[in-house]
Amino acid sequence: MSGRVTSAEVAARAGVSRSAVSRVFSGASASKATERKVRKAAADLGYRPNVLARSLITGRSRIIGLVVSYLDNQFYPDALERLSEALQAEGYHILVFTAPEAEEPDALVEQMLDYQVDGIIAASVTIGGDLAARCQAAGIPVVLFNRGQDASGLSQVTSANRTGGAEVARFLRAGGHGRIAQITGWLGASTGRDRAEGFRAAAGPLVAEADGMFDRDRAAELAAAMWRDARPDAIFVGNDHMAFGAIDALRSEGAAVGREVSVVGYDDVAAAAWGAYDLTTLRQPARRMAEATVETLLALVEDPDRGAARIEIEGPLVVRGSARVPEGWA
Amino acid sequence: MSGRVTSAEVAARAGVSRSAVSRVFSGASASKATERKVRKAAADLGYRPNVLARSLITGRSRIIGLVVSYLDNQFYPDALERLSEALQAEGYHILVFTAPEAEEPDALVEQMLDYQVDGIIAASVTIGGDLAARCQAAGIPVVLFNRGQDASGLSQVTSANRTGGAEVARFLRAGGHGRIAQITGWLGASTGRDRAEGFRAAAGPLVAEADGMFDRDRAAELAAAMWRDARPDAIFVGNDHMAFGAIDALRSEGAAVGREVSVVGYDDVAAAAWGAYDLTTLRQPARRMAEATVETLLALVEDPDRGAARIEIEGPLVVRGSARVPEGWA
DNA sequence: GTAGTCTTTGCACACGTTTGCAAGAAAGGT
DNA sequence: ACCTTTCTTGCAAACGTGTGCAAAGACTAC
Structure with a gap:
């Protein structure tokens, strides 16, 4: 019955x-x-x-494992939604594995394998080399989303972080800023490092720099301290999530953001367009990144022997009110 | 090999x-x-x-289907994370189905059944009565998260929306506000309706009221219009996501939020504590709601004949700077 | 030492599907 | 009318696991 x-x-x-x-x-x-x-x-x-019974015989589960943490940064929910849409369009679905902050994601990958996932997307997470090898051996493709890992031989999709960082630097210099500072993303991650390096290379000497670790509170403290000590007239912050914290902190220090001190972020999450922040930022095109990720991953599912792909997607600088805009900037 | x-x-x-x-x-x-x-x-x-092979014989997939949309409202990513954690602790995992805005979620439920999910969590989504019956027949329990649906006979977990709305009203009246307005959540949803009714019942006559449909832009427009026409000295907005839009709009109309006009939201998402908004709001305890949801759902998985549960979880009013606070308010 | 009880183990079937194989049916060519 | 080719179809064997059943083994108690 x-x-x-x-x-x-x-x-x-x-x-x-x-x-x-x-x-x-x-x-x-x-x-x-x-x-x-x-x-x-x-x-x-x-x-x-019955999809599960089918998967037993075909060896295809039509399930993609997604490991994700840091969901309080709006960029990731947004990415999750885009990834899910792109995958659903191809008849796949996402099995979510949230990574408890500190814990190694390796245990999660083990669990994914238990579910016979056809592929793995790792968002803002690093995967142990042995695990990567293990997935390789099991014929399960892995794509890193918004993070690179050179030695791993894994495919990855990021934005053009170096170029983007440099673009921000050019923008700030063209705006006539002379005391430029930087609060980087976590330098242990390629994303944070690349943006920081691209920025440094094009910005010239900085009056201050510190690692914000992608943490909002930390970025806020750093921004306040920088303002007191170094009096920068511009700060590039490694992502929007931190930039909001920095702006809040600067304001409560009495700084006039956009006039006395320019702040530029990275990501262009939804809140960057909100009136209270009106954040100038370099956009990471979440949808296009998601589509590229899915495309890469599914190609790998079809043919696991295809080589690893490293895709960089460029995004535009979105000019708003949080940073002085140069005369005649396009 | x-x-x-x-x-x-x-x-x-x-x-x-x-x-x-x-x-x-x-x-x-x-x-x-x-x-x-x-x-x-x-x-x-x-x-x-192999979990899938096991599920074939045991009839338990250890997969829970989650249908969710509206992920740009921070409350939902947060809830997703909490739900995932609570489920992972019990050895379950979430298969995500994102609902394209307008589309009926019914098709998604069909797909979930294909994956032999052990249960379904529907967040901020309404499920057709026939579908509900179908799940019932298939012995697959459904729990509505943050939305009620009386006729359906489905279990549901919400916050105490009526009580919460009333609490906000008491707070505003105690603060001496005489020209109170309301931008409700979507009145087609129990969540929006209950908050609005609870508020109305305790607030007395309102100088303005409109349905914000849980949409940020719409709420912003409504707030600006209300400010111009009705000059309220307090606005209760149906959730934080809309409240942020309302505050931005009020400010760009020249209103001093927190002094000339009080704004109170609902949810207490992370951004409510950010300096730029500093939003007084009624907290929905996402973690406890998630835990209750998981507990209810898993109990139903064990024994599908157990009756439907309707759980309401109370949350406190979190007092910040966006609304005038009454003398000696606890 | 023997009967009885409890635990452990292997056999074989089941879960719901896909798919290679061979046989049958239909179609086409002379 | 007959042979050949192409489609269609059912049979049966997989996929990787859990579990009822009965046999075997390990104890206990007299």
């Missing part, structure tokens, strides 16, 4: 074999006549194939 | 039958001796049971 209806029941009602109904639903060839009979019977009974 | 190692290989290496290794890993009884042999062999080979 209860429980799901099975392919055998459909077969019985349609007067054909289980193979026939299987072929109809898996897209293999079948005569018009049987196809009609099968579909009719299936509709009557409300039959839908 | 590649591919996963199977229980048969472990059995062979340990010199026992497949049943033995199955029993060891599924927690059934086994002698100390065989358990040791099996674990040794499994460790050597790197064996881990």
Whole structure:
């Protein structure tokens, strides 16, 4: 009575074999006549194939594991949504594994393998080299989202962080800023490092620099301290999430953000456009990054021997009110 | 060579039958001796049971389907994270189904059933009555998160929205506000409706009221219009996400938020504590709501015949700077 | 030492699907 | 009419695991 209806029941009602109904639903060839009979019977009974049972034999689960933490940074929920949409469009779905802050994500990857995921997307997370090798061995492709890991041989999709950092530097210099400072993203991550290096290379000497570790509170403290000690007239902050904290801190120190001190972020999350912050920032195109990630990953699912891809996606500088804009800036 | 190692290989290496290794890993009884042999062999080979194959025979997939949209409201990523943590602690994981704005979530539920999910959590989404019945018939429990649906007979976990709305009203009246307005959450949803009704009942006559539909831009427009037309000295906004928009709009109309006009939100998302908004708001305890949701859902998984539960969780009013605070308010 | 009880173990079947294989049916060419 | 080719279809064997059943083994108690 209860429980799901099975392919055998459909077969019985349609007067054909289980193979026939299987072929109809898996897209293999079948005569018009049987196809009609099968579909009719299936509709009557409300039959839908059991994805899990199917996966057992095909070796494809149509499940993609996503490991993610740091969800309070709006960029990641946004990315999650885009990834999910792109995957759903291809008939895949996301199994979420949240990484408790400090813990190694390696244990999570083990769990993913238990679920026979077809692929893994690791967002803002580093994966141990042995684990990477293990996935490789198991034939399960991994794509790093918004983080690089050179030695790993894993595919990765990021924005053009070096270029972006440099672009911000050019913007600030063109604006006539002479006392430039930087609160970087976590330098232990490629994303933070690349932005910082690109910025440094094009900005010239800095009056202050510190590692904000992608942490909002830390960035706020650093910004306040910098303001008191070094009196920068511009601060590049490694992502928007920290930049909001920096702006709050600067304001409570009495600094006029956008006039006395320019603040530029990175990501262009939704809140950057909100009136209270009006943050000039370098956009990471979340949708295009998500699409590239999915495309790369699914290609790897098809052919695991295809080489690792490293994709960088460029984004524009979005000019708003938190930083002085140079005369005649395009 | 590649591919996963199977229980048969472990059995062979340990010199026992497949049943033995199955029993060891599924927690059934086994002698100390065989358990040791099996674990040794499994460790050597790197064996881990295939969850999908297991689910085929046990009828339990240890997958929970989550349908969610509206992820730009920070409350939901936060909830997602809490739900995921609570479920992971119990050995379950979340399969994500994002609901494209307008589309009926019913199609998504169908897809969930294909994955043999053990249960469904629907966040901020309404489920068609027939679908609910279908899940019931399939023995798959559904819990609504942060939304109620009286007729459906589904379990639901919300905050105490009526009480909360009333609490906000008391707070504003105690603060001596005489021209109170309201921008409600979407009145088509229980969450929006309950808050609005609780507020109305305790606030007395309002100088203005409109449905903000949980949409930030719409709330901003409404707030600006209200300010111009009705000159309220207090506005209760149906959730924080809209409240931020309202504050931005009020400020750009020249209103001094917190002095000329008080704004109170609902949710207490992270950004409410940020300096730029400093929003007084009624907290929805996301973690406790998530835990209650998981507890309810898993109980239902154990025993599907248990009756539907309706849980309301109270949250405190968090007093910050966006609204005038009454003399001697506790 | 023997009967009885409790624990451990392997066999074989089940879960719901896909798919190689071979046989049957239909179609097409002479 | 007959042979060949192409489609269609059912049978049966997988995929990797859990579990009822009965046999075997380990104890206990007399």
